[in-house]
Amino acid sequence: GIQVEQSPPDLILQEGANSTLRCNFSDSVNNLQWFHQNPWGQLINLFYIPSGTKQNGRLSATTVATERYSLLYISSSQTTDSGVYFCAVKRSGGSNYKLTFGKGTLLTVNP
Amino acid sequence: GAVVSQHPSWVICKSGTSVKIECRSLDFQATTMFWYRQFPKQSLMLMATSNEGSKATYEQGVEKDKFLINHASLTLSTLTVTSAHPEDSSFYICSARDLWAYTQYFGPGTRLTVL
Numbered sequence A: 001g002i003q004v005e006q007s008p009p010d011l012i013l014q015e016g017a018n019s020t021l022r023c024n025f026s027d028s029v030n031n032l033q034w035f036h037q038n039p040w041g042q043l044i045n046l047f048y049i050p051s052g053t054k055q056n057g058r059l060s061a062t063t064v065a066t067e068r069y070s071l072l073y074i075s076s077s078q079t080t081d082s083g084v085y086f087c088a089v090k091r092s093g094g095s096n097y098k099l100t101f102g103k104g105t106l107l108t109v110n111p
Numbered sequence B: 001g002a003v004v005s006q007h008p009s010w011v012i013c014k015s016g017t018s019v020k021i022e023c024r025s026l027d028f029q030a031t032t033m034f035w036y037r038q039f040p041k042q043s044l045m046l047m048a049t050s051n052e053g054s055k056a057t058y059e060q061g062v063e064k065d066k067f068l069i070n071h072a073s074l075t076l077s078t079l080t081v082t083s084a085h086p087e088d089s090s091f092y093i094c095s096a097r098d099l100w101a102y103t104q105y106f107g108p109g110t111r112l113t114v115l
Helices: none
Strands: A004-007 A010-014 A019-025 A029-037 A043-048 A052-056 A059-064 A069-074 A083-091 A105-110 B004-007 B010-013 B019-025 B032-038 B044-051 B067-073 B076-081 B090-097 B104-106 B110-114
Touching (some): A019 A029, B032 B076
Antiparallel strands (some): A019 A069, A029 A083, B032 B044, B032 B090
C-alpha cells in the first residue's frame, strides 16, 4: 500500500514562531487532507489539497503532487495550535476512498 | 456544515458485554463511512469501510464477527463491539465521505474502556 511519512515527529515552539510540517507519500494521490487532532481527540479538517496551494488565516498548505510531498505552514503560532497534525492520502485509481494516515507531528506551542 | 456526530463519547463496560457506537452525518449524505481505531500516541488505523445498503469491507486483521458494522441509511452507521475484552479498549473514530466530494469528515470519537 501507499506509504506516508511525516516530519518532524515532534516540534516545540515558542508562541509567535513559524513552522513547517512535511508529508511525503510514495505514490500518486487524488486526495490529500491535513488534520489537526485537538487534545480531546477531535480531528479538525484543515485542508483538502491534492495539489496546489491554499491558505486559511495563519495556516497555508502546498502540495507538489509530481514530487509527492505536501507542506503545512503555521505562522505566528498560538498555544491553541498545540496538538497532533496528521496528513492523510488516498492513492489515485481504485474504487475505494480509503485514507492512509501518516504517524503525525506532535506540536507543542509554549507561551 | 459537514458535521459528523458520534454517540456515546465515552463508555465503560464489563468484559464480555457488547457495546454499540453510532456515527451520524448531520447535514450531508454519506454513502460511505469509515471506522478507525486509535491507540494512545499512535496514528489512526482503518478498521472497515461501511457502504450504505451493503456489507462492510474489513481491513486485514480485523475480526468481522467481533466488530459488527451496519450502515442502514445515508446518515447513520453503527459499530458494535461484541463480547468486549480489555484489549478492545481504545479510541474509536468514524468518518463520513460527502456524497459529492472526496473529502472525509470525522466524528469526535468514542473512548471505550473495557474492565
